[in-house]
Amino acid sequence: MLNKLKKKLIQIVETYLSVSKLYVGGYLLNLFGLQVLRSIFKNLIFKLSLYNPKVDDLSISDELERNGIVIIKNFMPHEDFISIKSCLENEETKKLFTYSKNYSKTNVDWLHGKIYKNHIKTKKIYEILNNNFKKYLPYIETVLKQKIRNEVQFNYQFLSLPLGKKDINDSNANIHPDKFFPCIKAFISMKDCTKLEEGPFFYMKKSHKWNLNRIKNEYINSVWYFKSKKINNHSDDKPFKRKLDYLENLSEEPIFCEENSLIITNNMGWHKRGRLAEGQHRKFIRVLFYNDQLSFHKRIIKNLLIKKIEKQKINSLNNKDSQAR
Numbered sequence: 001m002l003n004k005l006k007k008k009l010i011q012i013v014e015t016y017l018s019v020s021k022l023y024v025g026g027y028l029l030n031l032f033g034l035q036v037l038r039s040i041f042k043n044l045i046f047k048l049s050l051y052n053p054k055v056d057d058l059s060i061s062d063e064l065e066r067n068g069i070v071i072i073k074n075f076m077p078h079e080d081f082i083s084i085k086s087c088l089e090n091e092e093t094k095k096l097f098t099y100s101k102n103y104s105k106t107n108v109d110w111l112h113g114k115i116y117k118n119h120i121k122t123k124k125i126y127e128i129l130n131n132n133f134k135k136y137l138p139y140i141e142t143v144l145k146q147k148i149r150n151e152v153q154f155n156y157q158f159l160s161l162p163l164g165k166k167d168i169n170d171s172n173a174n175i176h177p178d179k180f181f182p183c184i185k186a187f188i189s190m191k192d193c194t195k196l197e198e199g200p201f202f203y204m205k206k207s208h209k210w211n212l213n214r215i216k217n218e219y220i221n222s223v224w225y226f227k228s229k230k231i232n233n234h235s236d237d238k239p240f241k242r243k244l245d246y247l248e249n250l251s252e253e254p255i256f257c258e259e260n261s262l263i264i265t266n267n268m269g270w271h272k273r274g275r276l277a278e279g280q281h282r283k284f285i286r287v288l289f290y291n292d293q294l295s296f297h298k299r300i301i302k303n304l305l306i307k308k309i310e311k312q313k314i315n316s317l318n319n320k321d322s323q324a325r
């Protein structure tokens with residue numbers, strides 16, 4: 001009973017400290033147009049914003065604006081890439097990450113975790129990543145219409161599918177938008193991802209645009225979502241298809257890239273995680289900017305909480321380390 005209550009409380013705090021959910025309000029409110037109002041209100045704020053940071057390469061911001069996604073080759077100097085790659089492949093660094101076998105009942109094994117700015121084993125690669133990433137922040141700020149003040153957080157994700165297994169479940173492997181307003185995710189490829197078997201990211205170019213078709217699509221999806229949730233009980237490990245009625249001219253494209261590429265994607269656009277073939281793997285460093293879109297006071301609370309949890313985690317990792325020695 002107490003555990004249930006604790007879980008519920010954590011859920012409430014998490015929801016409070018998260019960026020607006022894709023759908024809220026339930027079936028009836030959405031039938032009367034709640035999602036349409038949310039979409040108009042939130043996107044008008046972006047449209048009316050005068051914030052316009054200076055960018056060095058207009059072709060990058062143009063492509064991000066036109067397609068909702070851009071791939072930048074040779075993201076960092078070769079020697080930087082090699083030192084990050086060897087650090088991430090080092091057995092000692094791997095101990096900092098979480099290994100999740102059969103993650104979310106997908107059959108895919110994940111080695112994943114944060115690249116800490118303050119941990120002795122990752123401090124150097126954090127600095128290298130951050131120094132190289134800094135110059136791309138203005139392109140992201142152009143989409144988010146705000147200055148990014150938070151520390152940039154890098155997360156390592158190494159996904160592999162064992163031989164003889166099939167990549168199943170996972171709602172992220174079905175096409176979906178993350179939010180109904182502009183939001184940015186970035187990926188740095190630590191390995192070539194040039195074949196479908198390697199599970200590339202998929203994106204529906206131009207689906208990030210806010211127009212009448214997108215508003216219609218928001219409406220039918222919000223109503224459908226709550227109606228079908230009652231019948232199908234959506235959950236993270238059960239994929240479910242959303243409705244694409246007003247996006248029929250757009251198509252899902254695999255986003256292939258070579259190692260050391262930077263992909264910047266506006267996940268207001270429709271996208272999905274590609275499925276891995278058996279025996280294949282992919283390695284990316286993921287950078288998320290959703291926390292930057294929280295209101296000022298929520299950002300402060302969340303940063304304080306994250307710092308506290310992180311400090312505890314680093315201490316426990318250091319303790320484990322000194323015991324092992």
Ligand SMILES: [Fe+2]
Nearest residue numbers: 172177178267
């Ligand atoms: Fe997503």
